[in-house]
Amino acid sequence: MSTTLKPCPFCASIELSITFTDLTARVNCQRCGANGPENKKQTMEQAEAAWNDRSQVMSAH
Ligand SMILES: [Zn+2]
Numbered sequence: 001m002s003t004t005l006k007p008c009p010f011c012a013s014i015e016l017s018i019t020f021t022d023l024t025a026r027v028n029c030q031r032c033g034a035n036g037p038e039n040k041k042q043t044m045e046q047a048e049a050a051w052n053d054r055s056q057v058m059s060a061h
Pocket of ligand 1: 011030
């Protein structure tokens, strides 16, 4: 069901989970506590895409 999440851009952990808060979804890193870009009412797929987009940005720097 879930798409593949990229490793955490901060600690490279793949221990990631997705939580729902107030009708939105976000990705959380289980190791360092980082959580994904949090937008209003995003779906799980959008949360995953946002996380992956940031991962790409972070790795580029
Ligand atoms: Zn992390």
